[in-house]
Structures are given as structure tokens and as C-alpha cells.
Amino acid sequence: MFKSVFAKYIFTFMLIILLSFGVIMAVIATIITNYSVDAKQGIVQTAAESTAVYLESKLVSADAGDLSTLAKKHRGDLTTMLTVVSSHSEDLTVLLTDNSGHIVMAVGSDASEIPEAASIPKELMDEVNSGNTVSQTASLPEVFEKSHLLYAVPVYNAGDVSVVGTVFVCASSVMLTQLLENIIKTIVLAILWVMLAALIAVYVISERVISPLKDISLAAKSFADGHFDVRVPVRGNDEVAELAVAFNNMAESMDNYDTMRNTFISNVSHDLRTPMTSISGFVDGILDGVIPPDRQEHYLRLVSEEVKRLSRLVASMLDLSRIQAGERKFTMAPFDVCEMARQIVISFEKRIDEKNLDVSFDCDEDKMNVLADRDAVYQILYNLCDNAMKFSEEGGQFRITIRRQKNRKILISVFNQGQGIPPEDLPYVFERFYKSDKSRGLNKSGMGLGLFISKTIVEAHKQKIWVESEHGKNCCFSFTLEQE
DSSP, X not given: OOOSHHHHHHHHHHHHHHHHHHXXXXXXXXXXXXXXXXXXXXHHHHHHHHHHHHHHHHHHHHXXXXXXXXXXXXXXXXXXXXXXXXXTSTTEEEEEEOTTOBEEEEEETTGGGSOTXXXXXXXXXXXXXXXXXXXXXEOOTTTOSSOEEEEEEEEEOTTTOOEEEEEEEEESOSSOHHHHHHHHHHHHHHHHHHHHHHHHHHHHHHHHHHHHHHHHHHHHHHHHTTOXXXXXXXXXXXXXXXXXXXHHHHHXXXXXXXXXXXXXXXXXXXXXXXXXXXXXXXXXXXXXXXXXXXXHHHHHHHHHHHHHHHHHHHHHHHHHHHHHHTOOOOOOEEEEHHHHHHXXXXXXXXXXXXXXXXXXXXXXXXXXXXXXXXXXXXHHHHHHHHHHHHHBOTTOEEXXXXXXXXXXXXXXXXXXXXXXXXXXXXXXXXXXXXXXXXXXXXXXXXXXXXXXXXXXXXXXXXXXXXXXEEXXXXXXXXXXXXXX
């Protein structure tokens, strides 16, 4: 129904405001109605009782036997008195009747509409003549055209305490209608002002929300077209601003990923083309007889090395594909990580001797068991040691440290002295396809997948891996494993 956020906000706010004020108005109307009915009944009762008291005293002073005689002798005084009484409310009418119900005098708002021969019903008069007051909303068809709220009080003769007439005070309305109308008008006016204020507020708020969302939408469309350099402006520090910051961070990651992907394709192309060219050249040389028989074994060994290099490349690609597809399963079992680290160091003996490295192995205990996938941890530790060997300086220090931590974790660190990692590269070393050594001067065979695979394996174990480095001095990779 509503396509825009602004329209949805406006409809929702207006609906809430109308419903809220509707409930408030209903509650106030109920309270005012009950109050006005009680107040009107009080006015009618007070008017009737005060009139009856006046008439009883007037009967004594005028020496009149009943209300008919009194009305004939002192009509002027009675009219003045009844006019004052009826003025307590604009819809009051005061009736004086004899014991038979005949109206001997009428003053008030509806007095002019009463027929001359009008009288009060006999049933009502019988009840009043018996000395009871009557309060009810009744229809007096011979007197009024519509129902009235009435209060009847008998008038007594002071001498023999007999009923000599009745005072009827009638009100055409049972409520204080003017008060209720004024309150309703005030509430309606308040509703209009609140709705106007809400309209302005919703417009301002929705504009602050929608404008950044439009920017993000346009940027997302640019991403779909392959333009990852677009950024959205960040305004303020609220949730929308946080969304814009997160979107820009995502755009930065996508831009870096796109750059690394292009770099990876270039590296893979180079890594595939170079060994294949060498293999093709050596094999063709042997087949054509260009390479003498006594040198063929040497060149075949070179071909073997190049084939192994291609095999490592393909294996890394397949491993990455399996990890991303979630097909690689990890079998958790206890094993001695210290013994594994010793075996890996021994496997690098030749390279250690070639670089004359100062090797140290520091464990809290000779045997430290962890609960993890043995092959996966071997892959991580071997990859970290291999990188340390590549980037260690001649005669530098190479150290493996294994420590117990308080939270039942084992901390494993691989440290080497060398060129280290530039500060600007540290946030990206665990990204796929990323290579800090872009010149390929030290890492000629790497593809930028080893650390990404290591990070993925560590996170699959619900652990952490990180790096600390001083550029031009040293580098230390660390990760944790669960203690058995």
C-alpha cells in the first residue's frame, strides 16, 4: 500500500495519535458525563428543596391554605423567586402544582411551551402526596414534548403538617452540555496541533534516515557495476551513521578484495606460466637431443621441482575451495603439540643451516596436549614456520614458544628476526590472496593463501590467531588451542 518509508511513518504516527486521543477523549467524555449528570441532579435537587422551604415560610406569612391560593395572592413575589431559582441553569423549569397535579404556576426555559390545561400524571402525584421526594428522568406527555430530569418535593402546611402542593424542578438536559462541548473542542484542537507537530517531526526524522539510505542504495548499485571506490557520507553518530560506517568498511574490504583477487590472478598466472615454460623447455630439449645424456638427470630433477611447485599451487587452491564450501571436516582428538613442533623444526634443519639461524624452543612442559585436528594444526604450524624461514635474516633468531594460559588454552607463538611486516599491511595479512612482499623478492612461490587458510582453520576451532611485528626488526605469529 505504502511504497515509501516516509508514507509508512506518517500513516503509523497519525494512526497512533488518533487512537491515543480517541481513547483519551472517550475517557474524558465518560468522566465529564458522569460528573455533569451528578452536578445537574444536584442543581435540580437544591433548587427544588430551596423552593419548597421558601414556599412553606411564605404560606405561613401569607396565611394561605395551599399553593393555589398562595399563587393567586402573591404571584409577583413567587415569579421573582422562581426566576432566581431557574437561573441556576439555562434549561431549568420550575412548576408549582396543587395536590391534584394541576400546574398553578410555571417559570423557566420551557414554561412558555406548557399548555394551559397541562397536569402531572396521577401516579406521580400520588407518590409525592404521600410525602416522598421523587428524582427521575421521566416523560410528562401533557407538559413537555420530550423527557426531562425532574425532582419533586412536597410542600407542607406548617399547621397540620399536610401536603398542600408540590414543587417540580425540571431540566431538559441531564448533562452540562456546554462544558462537554468546550472540552471536546479543546481536545480536537490539541489533536490538530499535535498531528501538525508530528508531521513536521516525522518529515525531519525520516529525511535524516532516508537520505543516507538512498546514498547507500546508489553506492550498492555502483558496486553491482564493479565500481568499488564509491563511499557514502557519514552524518552524525547515531545508528544510521554506524550503518554508513559499516557500509564504507565493507566497501573498503570489497575494494581490497578486488585488488587482491586481481593480484592473485596475476600471481597464479605467473606461477603457472613460469614452471610450465621451464618444464616444456627442458622436456623439449631432452627430446630434441639438445641436452646431452649426462645432463638429462639434472634437468629432470629441475622438472620434478617445478611439478612439485605446481602441485603445491593446485593443492592450496583445492584446500581453499574445500574450506569455503564447508567440505573440510575437522576431527578433534588430543595430541602433544610440543612433539609436533619439534618434528616441524627438525624438518627445516637444512634451511636453518643455510641461513645460520639461532633456533630456540621454549615450552612450559615437555609434553602439552591439546584438543584439535592434528593435521590441521600441523598445516598451520608448518605454514607459520615456513614463512618465518623465508623472511628471516641471515644469522637471525628463530623461536617457537608454547605456553599454558589460565583459561585452559595453549598459546603457540612463532618468532623470527627479519624485515617484519609494514604497519599498513598488518590489517590485511590474513586476507586471502594478500602478499606483503609484492615484489616477490623473498616469497617467490607463495600465493597469499597460507595465512588465510590458517586463520580459517583456527576460527573453525573457535580460537584466535594474530600477528605482532616491528617493521625492519622482527615478526611474531601467535594462535591459541584448547587444552585437553
